[in-house]
Amino acid sequence: MDFRPANIIVDEGQVSGMIDFESVRFGSTEIDFTKIHRDFLKSDPALSNSYQEGYNSIRPIIDLQAVLPFYRFVDAFNSIGWSQKRGLEKNFAFYEANLQILKEMLQDVEVEK
Numbered sequence: 557m558d559f560r561p562a563n564i565i566v567d568e569g570q571v572s573g574m575i576d577f578e579s580v581r582f583g584s585t586e587i588d589f590t591k592i593h594r595d596f597l598k599s600d601p602a603l604s605n606s607y608q609e610g611y612n613s614i615r616p617i618i619d620l621q622a623v624l625p626f627y628r629f630v631d632a633f634n635s636i637g638w639s640q641k642r643g644l645e646k647n648f649a650f651y652e653a654n655l656q657i658l659k660e661m662l663q664d665v666e667v668e669k
Contacts, residue, residue, distance in 0.1 A: 558576055558591065559574075559588035559589070559591060559592055560591045560592050560595060561592070561595075561596070562576075563575050563576040584623070585615075585617075586617065586618055586620060586623050586627070587627050587630075589620055589624065589627070590624070590627040590628060590630075590631045591631065592607070593620075593624060593628075594628065594631065608620065625661070628657065628661070629657075629658065629661055631654075632654040632655075632657040632658045632661070633654075633658065635650065635651075635654040636651055636654050636655060636658070639651035639654070
């Protein structure tokens with residue numbers, strides 16, 4: 557769940573490697589879209605479509621719109637813990653952003669009831 561540009565090594569426009577595997581776990585591969593979606597894809601539909609097409613050219617992907625809300629919730633929840641563990645004072649903006657995501661998601665659930 558740390559698939560993001562900072563962990564992708566690019567050489568002359570081609571992906572040449574990936575780093576940061578200290579927290580690798582077994583699980584759904586779609587969860588890897590969570591952070592890259594949060595930081596880049598949600599604000600650029602063309603980039604999101606291109607990214608998904610590229611992914612699908614190598615491996616079929618499930619309907620991301622069906623699973624991303626759950627993964628976004630998990631990511632925001634975990635990011636709050638990460639912020640506290642790494643020092644709330646220096647990570648307060650990240651903490652607040654993720655707290656806001658959780659609040660909005662919970663409000664959406666309340667509205668659906």
